[in-house]
Amino acid sequence: xxxxxxxxxxxxxxxxxxxxxxxxxxxxxxxxxxxxxxxxxxxxxxxxxxxxxxxxxxxxxxxxxxxxxxxxxxxxxxxxxxxxxxxxxxxxxxxxxxxxxxxxxxxxxxxxxxxxxxxxxxxxxxxxxxxxxxxxxxxxxxxxxxxxxxxxxxxxxxxxxxxxxxxxxxxxxxxxxxxxxxxxxxxxxxxxxxxxxxxxxxxxxxxxxxxxxxxxxxxxxxxxxxxxxxxxxxxxxxxxxxxxxxxxxxxxxxxxxxxxxxxxxxxxxxxxxxxxxxxxxxxxxxxxxxxxxxxxxxxxxxxxxxxxxxxxxxxxxxxxxxxxxxxxxxxxxxxxxxxxxxxxxxxxxxxxxxxxxxxxxxxxxxxxxxxxxxxxxxxxxxxxxxxxxxxxxxxxxxxxxxxxxxxxxxxxxxxxxxxxxxxxxxxxxxxxxxxxxxxxxxxxxxxxxxxxxxxxxxxxxxxxxxxxxxxxxxxxxxxxxxxxxxxxxxxxxxxxxxxxxxxxxxxxxxxxxxxxxxxxxxxxxxx
Numbered sequence: 001x002x003x004x005x006x007x008x009x010x011x012x013x014x015x016x017x018x019x020x021x022x023x024x025x026x027x028x029x030x031x032x033x034x035x036x037x038x039x040x041x042x043x044x045x046x047x048x049x050x051x052x053x054x055x056x057x058x059x060x061x062x063x064x065x066x067x068x069x070x071x072x073x074x075x076x077x078x079x080x081x082x083x084x085x086x087x088x089x090x091x092x093x094x095x096x097x098x099x100x101x102x103x104x105x106x107x108x109x110x111x112x113x114x115x116x117x118x119x120x121x122x123x124x125x126x127x128x129x130x131x132x133x134x135x136x137x138x139x140x141x142x143x144x145x146x147x148x149x150x151x152x153x154x155x156x157x158x159x160x161x162x163x164x165x166x167x168x169x170x171x172x173x174x175x176x177x178x179x180x181x182x183x184x185x186x187x188x189x190x191x192x193x194x195x196x197x198x199x200x201x202x203x204x205x206x207x208x209x210x211x212x213x214x215x216x217x218x219x220x221x222x223x224x225x226x227x228x229x230x231x232x233x234x235x236x237x238x239x240x241x242x243x244x245x246x247x248x249x250x251x252x253x254x255x256x257x258x259x260x261x262x263x264x265x266x267x268x269x270x271x272x273x274x275x276x277x278x279x280x281x282x283x284x285x286x287x288x289x290x291x292x293x294x295x296x297x298x299x300x301x302x303x304x305x306x307x308x309x310x311x312x313x314x315x316x317x318x319x320x321x322x323x324x325x326x327x328x329x330x331x332x333x334x335x336x337x338x339x340x341x342x343x344x345x346x347x348x349x350x351x352x353x354x355x356x357x358x359x360x361x362x363x364x365x366x367x368x369x370x371x372x373x374x375x376x377x378x379x380x381x382x383x384x385x386x387x388x389x390x391x392x393x394x395x396x397x398x399x400x401x402x403x404x405x406x407x408x409x410x411x412x413x414x415x416x417x418x419x420x421x422x423x424x425x426x427x428x429x430x431x432x433x434x435x436x437x438x439x440x441x442x443x444x445x446x447x448x449x450x451x452x453x454x455x456x457x458x459x460x461x462x463x464x465x466x467x468x469x470x471x472x473x474x475x476x477x478x479x480x481x482x483x484x485x486x487x488x489x490x491x492x493x494x495x496x497x498x499x500x501x502x503x504x505x506x507x508x509x510x511x512x513x514x515x516x517x518x519x520x521x522x523x524x525x526x527x
Contacts, residue, residue: 025442028414035410036450042406043454046399047487050495051462053392054486060385069381070352071138073208074345074368076108084108084342087366091347097365101358102350107136108342110219114212115184117194119173124184127168129212130344131219133157138346142203142213150177151201151284160218160328161200161282168211169202176202179283180243180323185232193234196243196325198283220335221328231331235300240307241325242290242316243280251277251288254322257314258292265309271296273306289325352382396495403499404506411443411507415514422514432515443507451499459487 029036076084091098091106098104110131115124132139134154142163143153149166166176174181183195206213224230244251259275262268272295280289294306307324311317345368349355356379359370415422426432462485 024439025446028410028442028446036446039403039406039446039450040454040457042399042403043451044457046395046403047455047492048458048462049395049399050392050492051458051485051487053388053395054489054491055462055484056388057385057392058486058489059484060381060388070349071207072347072349072355072358072370074347074362074370076342076344076368080368081341081343082339084345085340087368088342088345090366091345097361101354101361103347103358104350105137105346105348107133107138107346108340109344109346110216110341111208111210111343112219112223114222116168116172117182117184121182121194125171127171127211128209129162129214130208130210131216132213133216134159137348138207139213142206143201147203147205149202149204151199151203154200154215155281157215158217158332159200159215159282160221161198162212162214162218163201163203163206164199164212165203165206167205178202179245179285179287183232185230185234193232195232195234196323200282200284202284217335221332224333224335229331229333231328231333233331234326236331237326237328238297238303238330239294239327240292240303240310241327242322243325244288244290245321246288248277248288250321251290254314254316254319255290257316258290258310261310261313262292265313267309268306290322291327352379355379355382392491396491396498399495400499400502404502407443407447407503408506408510411439411510415439415510419514423520426515426518436511436515439511440504440507444504447503448500451496455487455496462487 030038076087080087085108088106088108091103111128112130113126113128115126117124132142134157139153142148143151151163154161154163162181164181169176169178169181172181179199180196181199183197185193185195221231226233229236242254244254255275255277262273262275272293274293276291276293278289278291280287292306292310294303297303316322349358362368362370422435425435465485468484
């Protein structure tokens with residue numbers, strides 16, 4: 001409240017000032033507070049629209065930083081596969097072009113297919129996947145909280161587990177928390193082998209239309225020709241193994257059952273069979289491995305015979321917590337290659353401003369054409385992001401102009417209507433600056449309160465998912481956990497400050513124009 005002693009040389013009473021605030025404030029608010037409600041409406045629409053723009057920009061920014069977007073995959077023709085590693089190293093060493101096209105990491109990988117058995121082993125389905133090194137920065141993005149459902153990173157470069165998508169598991173009727181997946185593998189004895197492969201992690205999605213990823217080690221082992229003793233040939237894996245999906249106590253019970261049967265069976269006496277257990281840590285869940293060593297391990301058919309006798313005589317056939325496993329580690333082959341042969345190169349772009357120039361560069365420098373569909377998609381993302389930002393700025397400017405125009409017209413019209421009263425007050429010796437401060441305080445107070453209410457209403461309506469509900473009603477497919485609305489961002493606070501500052505300047509110019517006139521000019525309407 002302005003102090004009475006500063007209102008005039010004649011010192012106005014406090015009651016007069018309060019009455020002045022009340023009467024003039026009510027007049028400025030309009031009949032039935034129409035002006036106040038209209039101002040709230042302007043602020044509500046302004047900040048609700050800004051919230052939508054901010055939400056859109058945040059969504060696009062997330063997409064632009066998404067490993068599925070800013071990692072560009074480039075096909076390497078078979079004729080250039082032997083030089084793919086040299087191209088990778090050349091791009092990483094080319095600091096000038098790296099800075100020009102804003103790319104950071106360049107990695108190579110292999111793209112291939114595997115067949116997996118359905119949960120009930122009734123058939124197989126083919127899925128495409130890719131290799132990825134344990135040190136690849138893309139792996140950290142894939143296993144971030146945004147994508148990982150459960151699991152861990154590869155334990156070592158020689159990890160033979162898989163990172164799979166939930167869609168792959170769903171297609172094969174596996175539960176989402178499955179710890180093993182059964183790979184199909186045709187071996188030299190013409191049987192369709194069911195190979196349990198540990199699942200290292202389950203994620204919501206993977207880049208490049210892939211459904212699983214593995215280490216280069218797994219890929220190289222899997223692609224060793226069968227005539228060269230592929231390690232996944234189950235006929236070469238000695239011993240009989242079981243995985244127990246329950247705790248150590250249950251595992252010991254299974255071990256005891258197997259031991260009792262072996263020791264009492266006439267056929268197995270004298271074969272030197274022993275049973276031991278160990279913790280299995282290749283999957284993201286820790287389980288237990290039961291191994292039956294057979295001293296006189298003669299053939300694959302004999303090992304199958306041992307397995308069948310054990311599960312039929314110990315009730316393990318009906319136990320869903322126990323299944324047959326194969327220990328591949330003893331059969332791993334040396335796959336170290338002097339030259340790495342990649343199917344694709346993956347380039348991490350820091351921004352997409354030069355994506356079309358980068359495409360021309362790759363074609364001209366390395367004769368590696370990039371798919372136009374991928375280029376168009378990245379260009380469109382970049383264009384929409386910039387367009388949304390420009391629209392947001394235009395919207396902010398329009399909002400500021402609308403608010404200032406309304407405030408200007410409201411205050412100007414009111415002061416013009418009461419210019420005779422103002423002239424009378426000034427003629428009686430009331431300080432014009434005191435009256436100017438009163439009107440400035442009133443209109444600024446109305447402005448601040450209306451802005452606060454408008455921001456609060458837009459935040460409440462936007463935060464409860466109103467816009468998301470509208471989009472769903474229009475049949476637009478939305479992503480989970482995306483509200484597409486962000487009331488407060490780096491744009492919001494400067495906008496509030498700019499509105500208040502510009503509005504205050506406009507108010508002071510209007511009041512100064514009125515109150516700098518003489519009482520005679522106001523009373524006789526000379527100007």
